[in-house]
Amino acid sequence: MDGLKQGYRLSQAENPKDLPAQFFQVNSHLGRLLQNHVRFPTPSNYFKMILIQSKNLKNVVIALLEKAGSQAEEADTVASHLVRANLCGHDSHGVGMLPLYMKKLGEGLLNPNQKPELLKEDGSILMFEGNRGYGQSVGKQAMEQALELCKTKGLVLMTLRNSYHMGRIGTFGEQSIDAGMVSLHFVNVTDHPPLVAPYRGSDARFATNPACIAMPGTAKQPPILLDMATSRIALGKVRVALNKGEELPADWLIDHRGQPSRDPRVMESHIYHRSGKESPPGALTPAGDYKGYGLALFCELLGGMLSGGFTIQPENERKGGITNNMITFIVDPSRLLEIPAMHHEIEAMVNYVKASPPADPENPILIAGDPERISLREREKDGIPVDDNTWNQILDAGENLGLDRENLLNISGI
Ligand SMILES: NC(=O)c1ccc[n+]([C@@H]2O[C@H](COP(=O)([O-])OP(=O)(O)OC[C@H]3O[C@@H](n4cnc5c(N)ncnc54)[C@H](O)[C@@H]3O)[C@@H](O)[C@H]2O)c1
Numbered sequence: 456m457d458g459l460k461q462g463y464r465l466s467q468a469e470n471p472k473d474l475p476a477q478f479f480q481v482n483s484h485l486g487r488l489l490q491n492h493v494r495f496p497t498p499s500n501y502f503k504m505i506l507i508q509s510k511n512l513k514n515v516v517i518a519l520l521e522k523a524g525s526q527a528e529e530a531d532t533v534a535s536h537l538v539r540a541n542l543c544g545h546d547s548h549g550v551g552m553l554p555l556y557m558k559k560l561g562e563g564l565l566n567p568n569q570k571p572e573l574l575k576e577d578g579s580i581l582m583f584e585g586n587r588g589y590g591q592s593v594g595k596q597a598m599e600q601a602l603e604l605c606k607t608k609g610l611v612l613m614t615l616r617n618s619y620h621m622g623r624i625g626t627f628g629e630q631s632i633d634a635g636m637v638s639l640h641f642v643n644v645t646d647h648p649p650l651v652a653p654y655r656g657s658d659a660r661f662a663t664n665p666a667c668i669a670m671p672g673t674a675k676q677p678p679i680l681l682d683m684a685t686s687r688i689a690l691g692k693v694r695v696a697l698n699k700g701e702e703l704p705a706d707w708l709i710d711h712r713g714q715p716s717r718d719p720r721v722m723e724s725h726i727y728h729r730s731g732k733e734s735p736p737g738a739l740t741p742a743g744d745y746k747g748y749g750l751a752l753f754c755e756l757l758g759g760m761l762s763g764g765f766t767i768q769p770e771n772e773r774k775g776g777i778t779n780n781m782i783t784f785i786v787d788p789s790r791l792l793e794i795p796a797m798h799h800e801i802e803a804m805v806n807y808v809k810a811s812p813p814a815d816p817e818n819p820i821l822i823a824g825d826p827e828r829i830s831l832r833e834r835e836k837d838g839i840p841v842d843d844n845t846w847n848q849i850l851d852a853g854e855n856l857g858l859d860r861e862n863l864l865n866i867s868g869i
Contacts, residue, residue: 505846506838511868513538515849516550518866522856523560524567529592536591540623541839544830547691548623551698551845554852555728555777556589556620564646564776565589565619571597574763579608582763585618590779594621595630601785602634609790613783616764620777625682625827628669631785632678639784640667643759645767646778650725651686652738654748657713659738662767663689664754671788673798676805680824685751686739693719693739694726698844711735728775757782 507515516534521527541549559565569588573581581601585593594615601613621627624640631638644662651661663684672678687707696703697719710716721737723729741747759766764780788797809820834840841849853863 503843504840505843505869506840507867507869508838509538509542509835511866512541512550512839512841514866515853515863516553518858518863519553519557519849519853519856520567522853522858523557525589526568529568529589532595533589533591536595536622536626538839539626541841542831542834543623543625543827544834545623545625545689545691545827546695546841546845547689549839550841550849551691551694552620552622554848557852557856558728559619559776562775564774569593571600571615571618573600579604579611581611581613583613583615585615585779587617587619587776587778590618590621591626593618594627594779594781598627598630598783601783602631602636605634605636605785605787609787611783611785613785614762614781615783616762616780618779618781621779621781623682624665624667624781625669625680627781627783628667628680628682629678631669632671632680635671635787635789637671637786637788638667638669640665640669640781641754641758642666642779642781643754643764643766644777644779645759645764645771646774646776647767648725648736648773649767650690650722650739651741651751652709652713653751654741654745656738657709658711659736660767661685661741661748661751661755663739664751664758665689666750666754670801673801676798676802676822677828678824679801679805679822680827682823682827683742685742685747685754687742687747688739690722690725690739693722695842695845697723697726698842707740708737709740710737 513534516537517530520530520533525533537548537550537552540546556565560567564587566587567589569586569592571583571585571588571593574584575582581597581604583593583597597613597615601611605611621642624642627640628638642665644664647662649659649661651659651663653660663686665682665684667680667682670679688703693703693708701719702717703719705715705717708716708718708721710718710721716737720734722739724734724736741751755766759780761782762780764778765771788794805822808822811820813819850860850863854860
């Protein structure tokens with residue numbers, strides 16, 4: 456296995472800055488977060504990373520999805536979305552989701568080959584039902600229709616309810632950007648026990664409810680894409696830390712008694728969809744205290760309630776899937792101002808922001824979307840690092856579907 460990289464025992468590093476650069480390269484995004492925020496607590500084990508070229512990884516994902524019943528176009532859309540999430544540094548929403556998707560297909564909570572069902576078209580409003588289809592696919596198709604309508608209307612409100620997990624919401628923002636539109640997306644998560652505590656709370660009442668705002672770039676300034684969980688960390692990033700045996704920074708988690716914890720195992724029953732009887736679940740904390748908490752509530756009321764998918768409150772049934780409901784506002788900026796004026800203002804504003812002298816010269820000012828672009832460049836060149844727990848879970852899921860493990864390894868090129 457040429458691509459195998461040996462991990463590092465974190466306890467050897469008193470300070471994350473003492474860790475070999477390779478550690479951060481193999482998981483650049485989470486690595487950067489940890490480097491910026493943590494003096495390392497006691498780590499629990501070693502991890503290994505496997506580097507896989509994005510094209511090969513996509514082919515592995517396609518093989519599993521097609522074997523699990525997806526037609527070629529859907530398999531391609533879902534695989535492209537997942538691999539792009541990894542390329543962008545969001546391993547939490549990348550190929551590591553696949554074993555769970557395969558499990559949920561088996562339970563009938565995820566349905567392959569769904570098209571978004573148009574429930575209502577009323578002026579510039581489009582409402583869709585996702586019928587538990589792969590969110591990456593029904594979401595893409597719903598966005599295509601909304602973007603098309605926006606060309607004539609200038610402003611579109613699109614809702615998509617009851618889609619299975621939509622993955623990285625930024626992908627839909629990128630669809631708008633590619634069409635020259637500005638978009639806002641608010642998403643909630645239902646059918647699932649809550650994961651995130653309200654500000655001042657001691658147990659979970661929300662999921663990680665993502666919000667995203669996308670704006671096209673100019674000749675000089677790449678697009679601006681704010682795409683974030685409203686929790687301090689996405690659950691998938693806790694899964695990545697759990698799979699690697701890493702602890703998380705203080706204040707990111709609370710245990711089942713509501714006490715701060717650094718141990719990703721407090722979320723284990725959620726991550727592996729266990730009953731929680733042996734290890735009662737803790738919760739994630741909201742991003743930015745009451746501000747992220749306020750946004751999470753509006754993801755419920757906008758993305759959940761107004762789409763008709765409804766909220767996570769317990770009167771609404773929870774079958775144990777991951778249902779995303781999304782509300783999207785799309786604006787054609789050319790209806791509001793001249794595009795050259797917009798481009799001038801974007802560049803002038805970003806330059807003004809970036810001209811602030813960095814507090815730490817080693818950490819320059821970034822604009823939302825920059826970390827993903829940096830990761831994309833690195834990972835397209837070097838390959839995508841997949842920790843060996845995640846990789847084995849993917850291979851096991853393939854074997855369970857009847858695929859040959861050796862063949863999957865051949866496809867992966869490692
Ligand atoms: N489908 C779902 O149910 C669901 C739920 C939660 C999260 N998600 C997805 O998870 C992914 C990860 O979310 P996250 O909150 O962990 O992301 P994150 O914290 O890594 O980044 C959030 C945003 O901040 C920006 N950013 C990061 N560092 C920055 C810096 N130094 N300066 C300026 N901007 C910076 C990023 O470009 C990004 O737009 C997202 O793609 C989100 O859509 C999906």
